[in-house]
Amino acid sequence: MPTKYQDWELTSAEQKKFGDWMARIMTGHTGTTDVRNEHVNWTPPAKPLTESVVGLFTTGGVHLKSDTPFDVISAHGDWTFRTIPGDVDTSSDLTITHTHYNHVDADRDVNCMFPLDRLRELKQQGVIGDVAPNAYTIMGFNPDPAKLIEETAPEVARRFKADGVDLVFMTCG
Amino acid sequence: MSVQPHITATVGVPRGIFLRYPAGNQVGEAGKPIQQRAILTAALESAYSIESPGTVIELPFRWRRFPTEEEPVFQGKSSGPRHRQAEVIGETLDTMVRQAREYKSWLEGRRSQEEASATPILGLSGALRAQVERVDQLIEVLDTSTLDQYREVVNSIATLELRASGKFV
Incomplete structure (x- = not known):
């Protein structure tokens, strides 16, 4: 059975780990801002899973090979997003541009991080209602998330809504 | 979906799913669709079992010790x-x-x-x-x-x- 933690309590070791990590990023990247959600939004599911259209979003830097790669050179990161059509061939049309995590496994099988083929199978099995017509992706390295919050997040949310999505599954890099 | 729940919890998300897998493997090991489907299904079902914002659920699966034996099939090269x-x-x-x-x-x-x-x-x-x-x-x-x-x-x-x-x- 899964274990449930209400309002995840950080241990002192985890607090130190987070503090050290932030300090390291702030030293290495000018303009880093520590932004946290002051208010966590809450929307109860409107439909059962078997009737829901499920969308996919990742910060893992996945994009179409034919699309503009994410900028992994800029010290300020890249807040732009990419669109991936829901009927894409995951074995030939996708690539990953992200230098901040080990994506060797995802290079061999993108589904271990961006499970589009698995979602299609869950639709076939009747576990979910449908797969969203588009998936959206970003590259998660954004020391200052201002543009991500002001521009990218509202636009991606608007598109998911326009696509008729009921539930979004999000993975990180 | 998170492999670093202390970061996810600190930033604040409506529904967090924690898996003790490496970064880049939030939905399972490469080339193992049975494992990936099980993790994805458990995560999606959590959207219904979590009843209040800020809840993080840890899934019981363990890296390389998933209960089903499965020969990996890869699409690309490592x-x-x-x-x-x-x-x-x-x-x-x-x-x-x-x-x-x-x-x-x-x-x-x-x-x-x-x-x-x-x-x-x-x-x-x-x-x-x-x-x-x-x-x-x-x-x-x-x-x-x-x-x-x-x-x-x-x-x-x-x-x-x-x-x-x-x-x-």
Whole structure:
């Protein structure tokens, strides 16, 4: 059975780990801002899973090979997003541009991080209602998330809504 | 979906799903669709079992110890560095968990035998019950904090090596 933690309590070791990590990023990247959600939004599911259209979003830097790669050179990161059509061939049309995590496994099988083929199978099995017509992706390295919050997040949310999505599954890099 | 729940919880999300897998493997091991489907389904079902914002659920699956045997099928090629010394530690950890589970089963069997015995040994049944709990604690330590430490050490070094080598962008 899964274990449930209400309002995840950080241990002192985890607090130190987070503090050290932030300090390291702030030293290495000018303009880093520590932004946290002051208010966590809450929307109860409107439909059962078997009737829901499920969308996919990742910060893992996945994009179409034919699309503009994410900028992994800029010290300020890249807040732009990419669109991936829901009927894409995951074995030939996708690539990953992200230098901040080990994506060797995802290079061999993108589904271990961006499970589009698995979602299609869950639709076939009747576990979910449908797969969203588009998936959206970003590259998660954004020391200052201002543009991500002001521009990218509202636009991606608007598109998911326009696509008729009921539930979004999000993975990180 | 998170492999670093302390970060996810600090930033704040409506529904968090924690999996003790490496970064880049939030939905399972590469080339293993049965495992990936199980993790994805459990995560999607959590959207319905979580009842208030800020809740993080830990899934029971463990890296390389998923219950179903599955030969991996890859779509692309790996370009990752291999650290044989680290792999041996990982394999040893897997063996220790498996052996601890086997030992737990044996202790439980021994306890049933003792309880059914016409000539029980004084205090043995209670001792066996207590030691089963201890073996459970041992498995918990191996399968959580030990596994986390191992996984993070290996992955952080591999990521830096890959970035420096230009083998991935």
